[in-house]
Amino acid sequence: MFYEIANVGGLLAMNDRVASGGALSVFVVYVLAVLFIAWLSNRTASSREFLSEYFLGSRSLGMWAFALTFAATSASGGTFIGFPSIVYSSGWVVALWIGGYMIVPIVALGLMGKRLNHVARLGESITLPDVVRDRFESPLLGTVSTVLIVFFMVFNLIAQFKSGAVILQTLLESEPAFHAVSDWFGAQIRDVSLLGDAAGKPSYLLCLMMFAFVVIIYTAYGGFRAVVWTDVMQGLVMVAGVLFLLPLTIWAVGGLDKATREMAEMTPPHHVRLRIQVAQSPTESSVVIPNNSWLIQESNGVRQVFRTKLRCEIPLGSSLAQCLLANESTNEIPAIELTYDKHIESQAATKLSQPVHIEVVDRVPYKFGANQPGVYVTAPGPDPEKIDGFLPINLAISFFLMWTFSTAGQPSGMVRLMAFNNTQTFRRAIFTVSIYFSLIYFPIVVIFCCARVLLPGWETEPDRIMPEMAQATSTLAGMPWLAGLLLAAPFAAVMSTMDSFLLMISSSVVRDIYQRNFNPDVSETNIKRITYATTFIVGFCGMILAINPSRLLQDIIIFTTTGLSTTFLVAVFLALYWPRFNLPGVLSAIFAGFGSHVALYLFGTLSHPAYKITPFEPGGVHPFVLGTAISLVVSVGVTLLTGPPPTSLVRKYFGRPKPHK
Amino acid sequence: MCGNRRGSGRWSLDAVIAPKTSHPTAHQMNFDDNAWEYDPEFLRARAEMWSVLWLFLTSMIWTIGWSYFAGYQKLTEDEAKNISLLWGMPTWVFWGIFVPWITIDFVAIWFCFFYLQDSQTIDSEAAPVTSHSGTERLKASLAQQAKD
Known part of the structure; x- marks a missing residue:
């Protein structure tokens, strides 16, 4: 899933309540397991041809390995944080938003899988640039592909390092032992000027180093096989988390039927700004109103229920609450106001040390769906900002196309398609991934629709809904250990995505740049040393760049995630299936895909009032869909206008000798 | 080759x-x-590719079409109170997303186990490489390319 964690702070809430020691145990068991897997992989690898084993597992992936590595790599942290928050905020329409995933396994694996594996075997190719380079016998093409893959992957790698470190930080934050080590570490690095702002964030830095250490070690030491086996473990953790949560949630809410009927009557909250006052200024200590506090006011028989978005405080000598908003102090506290009668009547207020008086300074209803019952069970779904709702029909089509084909165009997925061992494995894997995605995505929609009924008012911080639900349901069921398992799911998702990126970059450097261009005769021992060193150095550089990640990183990641698919989907697809496709055609497919993707983002960013990195989406069409269409039209046009490819190449990849009659 | x-x-x-x-x-x-x-394996793979695209198109038309006609609606207060559900889902979600999703899982059984054919090239090379022959072959192929 290609959107990233916007706010992993939600995990903090969950971790606060996971029994002390539980989080640390989850982490330690996890690390030991992945290191064991890496050791096992390295032992298996010792008898095999090194590069093919290290980067492709000797093309010997069995069914479970192939299916789960494909599924786990495509699920990132966003699957467990961002996606649930969207379901919670918009209701049943999100089933349509994610609906494309029903056909993703058949398209992403079936569209090119068999042919790509076949062609990679014909050309003895190990990496994706290998495939296109051999297919067109063009070193230039190999180099262009390598540079573009490394360009996109490096941004992703840094972002994944950051996400992993933040998740680990929230996981360990409540551990006293971690605090002691972090304080000691903070004292050691306080004066290290090279670290910049990071010197003031020792716990982030410590977690970054631990996370990077584990991932770099197991990826560098174990190679592709270790990455795949850890993906299998991580994939199982993810599906287990969802499958525990689903029945618990339906049981807790009293049946899905009941939950949906209640959703049908709900109306979206208003976003408000409040002036919160006390009758008497505090004299001994300030009054603190934590974020997500429920404030209730009744006047003239009308009950109003508010929930604060930020922590605010009424300082000594003052009667007005203030909070920090974008680094500035303000008396207008952002909050939401409930509009659904049943929740208004049943909600209890958060206990404060003094009663408060509330005045609504500003009230902003949803642009679509305000005061409209049924909006959570129909399309296009409520939206606070867009007047045509969350998912107008053109966006629904666009997302259906985008999920399906952008997954098919990811180079990390294509590498896996080159690695399965036989067609039997391939067939079973498509079926397994179909079932796997059905067990993950649709149940998440059901779970977080129910969450609207169980836990109202999280529009204040929707990213926290996953940990809150995990906590609420596991407490209800009397199984607190379950919260630990559910906490491991997003961590597993980040790890399984980033180890693949690390290996992709390393294989590009060793195979596509060094061996192909500089030293084809390199010995087995040397290539082994160089590969280990490169994986280690690439990982280490990623970690260094994640120490002080740019604030733009989160925005850049949106740009890079579908960029790879836009650049490579048409090029690889036509290379596999169109004998007439030639070198100018494939180059134009790559450059048109890449160019249109960059142009759409550049135009969108320049048109944004605050120059935020956003794509230009004419008619609501996703940039991936538009970029891919442009890439297809341009490459077909260029191919037909230029000469046919050499017969020897067509014969090698599409033909067989003709027997005499 | x-x-x-x-x-x-x-x-x-x-x-x-x-x-x-x-x-x-x-x-x-x-x-x-x-x-x-033309290698029959290529022709077969191309036919399977077209089937994948047809399956995709069918699922998209079903899902988007059904949802468009049944899901995009504004309910009155009474309609919202008496909404018709199937298995706890709004009916448009049931017929427009849940049923095609499950159907595709069944189609996947047919597609994987009855339609996709074996590839001799892939299956005959299934045994993992156990020597250094991969590097040797790569060197040979690079040398050949340089010669060409």
């Missing part, structure tokens, strides 16, 4: 297009180096 494979019997095993009974074995085949035809 083709020449190297002549003796391996690989071509002889493929009977995707030609009827099995009339397909010659490797020893019976008499190849002409300059004459070639």
Whole structure:
């Protein structure tokens, strides 16, 4: 899933309540397991041809390995944080938003899988640039592909390092032992000027180093096989988390039927700004109103229920609450106001040390769906900002196309398609991934629709809904250990995505740049040393760049995630299936895909009032869909206008000798 | 590449297009180096690719079409109170997303186990490489490319 964690702070809430020691145990068991897997992989690898084993597992992936590595790599942290928050905020329409995933396994694996594996075997190719380079016998093409893959992957790698470190930080934050080590570490690095702002964030830095250490070690030491086996473990953790949560949630809410009927009557909250006052200024200590506090006011028989978005405080000598908003102090506290009668009547207020008086300074209803019952069970779904709702029909089509084909165009997925061992494995894997995605995505929609009924008012911080639900349901069921398992799911998702990126970059450097261009005769021992060193150095550089990640990183990641698919989907697809496709055609497919993707983002960013990195989406069409269409039209046009490819190449990849009659 | 494979019997095993009974074995085949035809494995893979695209199109038309006509609606307060559900879902979600999703899982059974055909090239090379031959072959192929 290609959107990233916007706010992993939600995990903090969950971790606060996971029994002390539980989080640390989850982490330690996890690390030991992945290191064991890496050791096992390295032992298996010792008898095999090194590069093919290290980067492709000797093309010997069995069914479970192939299916789960494909599924786990495509699920990132966003699957467990961002996606649930969207379901919670918009209701049943999100089933349509994610609906494309029903056909993703058949398209992403079936569209090119068999042919790509076949062609990679014909050309003895190990990496994706290998495939296109051999297919067109063009070193230039190999180099262009390598540079573009490394360009996109490096941004992703840094972002994944950051996400992993933040998740680990929230996981360990409540551990006293971690605090002691972090304080000691903070004292050691306080004066290290090279670290910049990071010197003031020792716990982030410590977690970054631990996370990077584990991932770099197991990826560098174990190679592709270790990455795949850890993906299998991580994939199982993810599906287990969802499958525990689903029945618990339906049981807790009293049946899905009941939950949906209640959703049908709900109306979206208003976003408000409040002036919160006390009758008497505090004299001994300030009054603190934590974020997500429920404030209730009744006047003239009308009950109003508010929930604060930020922590605010009424300082000594003052009667007005203030909070920090974008680094500035303000008396207008952002909050939401409930509009659904049943929740208004049943909600209890958060206990404060003094009663408060509330005045609504500003009230902003949803642009679509305000005061409209049924909006959570129909399309296009409520939206606070867009007047045509969350998912107008053109966006629904666009997302259906985008999920399906952008997954098919990811180079990390294509590498896996080159690695399965036989067609039997391939067939079973498509079926397994179909079932796997059905067990993950649709149940998440059901779970977080129910969450609207169980836990109202999280529009204040929707990213926290996953940990809150995990906590609420596991407490209800009397199984607190379950919260630990559910906490491991997003961590597993980040790890399984980033180890693949690390290996992709390393294989590009060793195979596509060094061996192909500089030293084809390199010995087995040397290539082994160089590969280990490169994986280690690439990982280490990623970690260094994640120490002080740019604030733009989160925005850049949106740009890079579908960029790879836009650049490579048409090029690889036509290379596999169109004998007439030639070198100018494939180059134009790559450059048109890449160019249109960059142009759409550049135009969108320049048109944004605050120059935020956003794509230009004419008619609501996703940039991936538009970029891919442009890439297809341009490459077909260029191919037909230029000469046919050499017969020897067509014969090698599409033909067989003709027997005499 | 083709020449190297002549003796391996690989071509002889493929009977995707030609009827099995009339397909010659490797020893019976008499190849002409300059004459070639489309590999039946490629033709079969291309046909399967088209099937994938048709499946995609069908699922998209079903899902988007059904949801568009049944899901995009504004409910009155009474309609919202008496909404019709199936298995706890709004009916448009049930018929427009849940049913096609489950159907595709069943279609996947047919697609994977009854429709997709084996590839001789992939299956005959299934055994993992156990020597350094991969590097050797790569070197040879690079040398050949340089010569060409």
